Amino acid sequence: MSSTVSPLAPTDVPEMPAIAGVKLATAAAGIRYKGRTDVLLAIMEKGTTVAGVFTRSKCPSAPVEWCRAKLGRGQARALVVNSGNANAFTGKTGRQSTALTASIAAKAVGCQPGDIYLASTGVIGEPLDATKFDGVLDDLAAKTAPEGWMDAARAIMTTDTFPKVATATVKLGKAKVTINGMAKGAGMIAPDMATMLSFVFTDAPISAGALQSLLKAGVEDSFNAVTIDGDTSTSDTLLAFATGAAAAHGAPKISRASDPRLKAFVKAFHAVLANLAEQVARDGEGARKLVEISVEGAVSKASARRIAMSIANSPLVKTAIAGEDANWGRVVMAVGKAGEPANRDKLSIAFNGIRVAQRGARDPSYDEAEVSNAMKQPKIAIKVALGLGKGRDRVLTCDLTKEYVAINGDYRS
Amino acid sequence: MSSTVSPLAPTDVPEMPAIAGVKLATAAAGIRYKGRTDVLLAIMEKGTTVAGVFTRSKCPSAPVEWCRAKLGRGQARALVVNSGNANAFTGKTGRQSTALTASIAAKAVGCQPGDIYLASTGVIGEPLDATKFDGVLDDLAAKTAPEGWMDAARAIMTTDTFPKVATATVKLGKAKVTINGMAKGAGMIAPDMATMLSFVFTDAPISAGALQSLLKAGVEDSFNAVTIDGDTSTSDTLLAFATGAAAAHGAPKISRASDPRLKAFVKAFHAVLANLAEQVARDGEGARKLVEISVEGAVSKASARRIAMSIANSPLVKTAIAGEDANWGRVVMAVGKAGEPANRDKLSIAFNGIRVAQRGARDPSYDEAEVSNAMKQPKIAIKVALGLGKGRDRVLTCDLTKEYVAINGDYRS
Numbered sequence: 134m135s136s137t138v139s140p141l142a143p144t145d146v147p148e149m150p151a152i153a154g155v156k157l158a159t160a161a162a163g164i165r166y167k168g169r170t171d172v173l174l175a176i177m178e179k180g181t182t183v184a185g186v187f188t189r190s191k192c193p194s195a196p197v198e199w200c201r202a203k204l205g206r207g208q209a210r211a212l213v214v215n216s217g218n219a220n221a222f223t224g225k226t227g228r229q230s231t232a233l234t235a236s237i238a239a240k241a242v243g244c245q246p247g248d249i250y251l252a253s254t255g256v257i258g259e260p261l262d263a264t265k266f267d268g269v270l271d272d273l274a275a276k277t278a279p280e281g282w283m284d285a286a287r288a289i290m291t292t293d294t295f296p297k298v299a300t301a302t303v304k305l306g307k308a309k310v311t312i313n314g315m316a317k318g319a320g321m322i323a324p325d326m327a328t329m330l331s332f333v334f335t336d337a338p339i340s341a342g343a344l345q346s347l348l349k350a351g352v353e354d355s356f357n358a359v360t361i362d363g364d365t366s367t368s369d370t371l372l373a374f375a376t377g378a379a380a381a382h383g384a385p386k387i388s389r390a391s392d393p394r395l396k397a398f399v400k401a402f403h404a405v406l407a408n409l410a411e412q413v414a415r416d417g418e419g420a421r422k423l424v425e426i427s428v429e430g431a432v433s434k435a436s437a438r439r440i441a442m443s444i445a446n447s448p449l450v451k452t453a454i455a456g457e458d459a460n461w462g463r464v465v466m467a468v469g470k471a472g473e474p475a476n477r478d479k480l481s482i483a484f485n486g487i488r489v490a491q492r493g494a495r496d497p498s499y500d501e502a503e504v505s506n507a508m509k510q511p512k513i514a515i516k517v518a519l520g521l522g523k524g525r526d527r528v529l530t531c532d533l534t535k536e537y538v539a540i541n542g543d544y545r546s
Numbered sequence: 547m548s549s550t551v552s553p554l555a556p557t558d559v560p561e562m563p564a565i566a567g568v569k570l571a572t573a574a575a576g577i578r579y580k581g582r583t584d585v586l587l588a589i590m591e592k593g594t595t596v597a598g599v600f601t602r603s604k605c606p607s608a609p610v611e612w613c614r615a616k617l618g619r620g621q622a623r624a625l626v627v628n629s630g631n632a633n634a635f636t637g638k639t640g641r642q643s644t645a646l647t648a649s650i651a652a653k654a655v656g657c658q659p660g661d662i663y664l665a666s667t668g669v670i671g672e673p674l675d676a677t678k679f680d681g682v683l684d685d686l687a688a689k690t691a692p693e694g695w696m697d698a699a700r701a702i703m704t705t706d707t708f709p710k711v712a713t714a715t716v717k718l719g720k721a722k723v724t725i726n727g728m729a730k731g732a733g734m735i736a737p738d739m740a741t742m743l744s745f746v747f748t749d750a751p752i753s754a755g756a757l758q759s760l761l762k763a764g765v766e767d768s769f770n771a772v773t774i775d776g777d778t779s780t781s782d783t784l785l786a787f788a789t790g791a792a793a794a795h796g797a798p799k800i801s802r803a804s805d806p807r808l809k810a811f812v813k814a815f816h817a818v819l820a821n822l823a824e825q826v827a828r829d830g831e832g833a834r835k836l837v838e839i840s841v842e843g844a845v846s847k848a849s850a851r852r853i854a855m856s857i858a859n860s861p862l863v864k865t866a867i868a869g870e871d872a873n874w875g876r877v878v879m880a881v882g883k884a885g886e887p888a889n890r891d892k893l894s895i896a897f898n899g900i901r902v903a904q905r906g907a908r909d910p911s912y913d914e915a916e917v918s919n920a921m922k923q924p925k926i927a928i929k930v931a932l933g934l935g936k937g938r939d940r941v942l943t944c945d946l947t948k949e950y951v952a953i954n955g956d957y958r959s
Binding site: 188189190191192193219221222223224225226227256257258259260364365366367447448449452453455456458461462463465466467468469470471472473474475477478480490492493494495533534535537538539541542 | 601602603604605606632634635636637638639640669670671672673777778779780860861862865866868869871874875876878879880881882883884885886887888889890891893903905906907908946947948950951952953954955
């Protein structure tokens with residue numbers, strides 16, 4: 134948790150409403166940090182369904198393995214999140230730690246351990262002492278309340294400089310349903326997934342299967358379209374919980390993601406995911422610029438995505454932006470190294486709406502002073518037109534600053 | 547060209563001998579820099595063969611396209627290199643510029659433009675005014691001499707902090723032959739190729755076809771096994787020239803790379819390439835640590851290479867090394883994101899010979915103070931054992947420091 138809030142932090146922080154069927158509490162268990170909360174307990178009503186998307190790392194953390202194994206049951210009663218220790222690469226001890234945490238939580242909540250979902254974030258490779266949860270989770274279970282969403286988002290932060298929340302209210306049938314989400318990000322953020330931890334809750338009555346489909350589709354242009362440093366965490370976890378409590382005031386029960394009654398809900402659900410993902414980019418470690426990279430004219434959307442990611446992950450592009458330099462030559466370099474179809478002589482590049490290159494050479498009307506001025510903005514939009522086909526895509530990233538190096542050179546010690 | 551020499555610069559700089567059939571000269575043409583040389587002309591005797599390996603960028607520079615087109619002829623009479631401007635992404639102007647440069651050089655040397663090889667390094671996207679070579683190349687041709695290898699290596703530098711040369715003398719048949727090489731690197735260094743520019747010269751009589759085979763094989767574990775920032779230049783060029791002058795004192799003419807008489811030569815040739823490639827890593831922009839990453843126990847050499855590169859290109863691993871932090875958790879992360887077969891619970895990791903993790907967890911005998919001390923060394927060896935198969939590989943990189951960000955945030959403006 135940094136003392137300086139990112140200059141890119143959203144200025145409008147929403148009032149987070151309650152979600153029927155969800156109660157929250159946080160505590161300071163002293164897992165690693167001093168003087169701050171580091172444990173979140175969310176208790177959900179019976180009948181809550183769950184869906185999840187996880188890191189594609191071949192070396193996932195113990196909590197990721199735990200959640201994956203339980204997801205087939207499709208039901209959840211509680212979520213336990215700790216910050217400060219990722220319980221990743223902790224071998225047998227890590228598995229014992231997740232089992233013990235789930236067992237302590239299940240006793241505190243009054244459910245089966247298999248209904249407990251776990252997420253941990255922080256240092257990798259240090260054993261997580263689950264006995265620290267003993268007592269703490271009992272206390273938390275007793276004091277959970279429908280409020281406290283900002284506190285919850287704060288408890289899961291590591292090097293984040295601001296808590297990340299988003300909310301939406303939408304009609305499902307004739308009933309009002311609510312979607313609340315939180316996320317933590319900062320470093321080691323790359324697809325897939327693009328955030329270490331994010332949790333989304335709704336009172337809409339949606340089956341686990343339908344929720345899983347919604348989540349999988351929703352992640353593609355939100356969390357999977359964000360990169361900070363190309364490094365994929367061993368702990369990336371996105372969980373969605375649907376309590377179904379809105380059924381009591383008439384929301385229809387949904388069992389298929391393709392149900393036409395779900396249309397407005399899907400839009401709002403995706404918007405919450407996209408909002409959280411953008412906040413992750415806005416809080417990239419050391420970030421001073423939010424960078425949006427749009428690629429059009431590629432041979433396909435997948436090709437456009439790979440080119441956009443090649444630009445977004447290029448240290449040379451990212452340091453140029455940190456230096457407020459419209460160095461489009463480095464964008465050309467990043468297009469060229471992506472390995473995707475590209476024709477140098479058809480390429481056009483614009484920074485914040487000012488075209489600097491066209492058809493393989495510098496734009497003759499290109500005014501260095503005008504572009505330099507545009508580069509001082511906190512948001513930089515890089516647009517690349519390939520002129521080959523109709524594939525287009527968009528990803529978000531941030532600049533690479535000396536602060537990123539400072540944060541990550543000093544993190545563990 | 548930085549004012550501060552990398553602390554990783556080699557302390558032993560070789561005396562560079564002459565190569566029969568090669569003469570060099572440099573000049574300050576004022577292409578971009580003030581008060582330093584920026585043009586190299588190397589003239590080779592008639593009968594010189596040539597081989598080349600180039601960037602795989604889909605947006606190569608105009609000189610790369612020029613060299614590729616001429617390579618089929620297999621013969622060379624001169625090499626013209628300029629620093630300060632890469633003549634990349636310069637469209638039609640770029641092609642005109644290479645043609646004009648070659649034509650000026652051919653006139654100065656007295657040969658066909660097709661026997662002229664060109665390389666440019668520096669800023670991308672700025673037109674290169676080839677008329678600046680008019681007169682300059684005539685003067686240079688008149689003053690070329692067999693000496694001046696260090697001056698040549700200096701003239702091709704951009705953000706390099708020291709000139710990079712290597713030499714070897716070896717028997718071919720009963721005759722002594724010499725191999726001289728130079729390179730420039732610094733940033734935008736990644737396979738394939740791993741250097742922006744490198745030129746190797748020999749007096750051995752080797753056919754163009756055999757030389758091309760040697761070069762292609764030699765690059766695999768040298769330049770292609772080095773990465774600074776994962777960014778591949780549009781200009782990466784490695785050229786080898788064989789004058790054949792050693793035939794006059796009895797060196798056998800070689801027409802096949804598999805010729806058994808070539809054995810010692812191949813070894814020396816590969817050593818020169820490896821030496822130059824290591825110097826490139828030692829002069830990575832802002833580098834304070836040389837990092838060697840060895841992966842063993844992978845399912846294949848190719849898999850080991852991809853895992854090693856995933857570690858070498860991870861900003862989080864590189865910043866941890868800059869911070870002298872043996873953060874092996876980030877190495878696990880980088881193994882996990884490589885997408886290659888890996889079993890977390892079989893993984894072992896060592897820093898400078900000290901094992902910190904074994905079989906998926908922290909090594910019980912791991913002593914933080916001992917490892918912290920080891921991390922203060924200028925060279926850091928990271929060894930990862932996967933325990934799956936017999937595939938092994940090794941790559942070189944450097945740390946990621948605040949200086950890298952400073953250099954690349956301020957480079958163009």
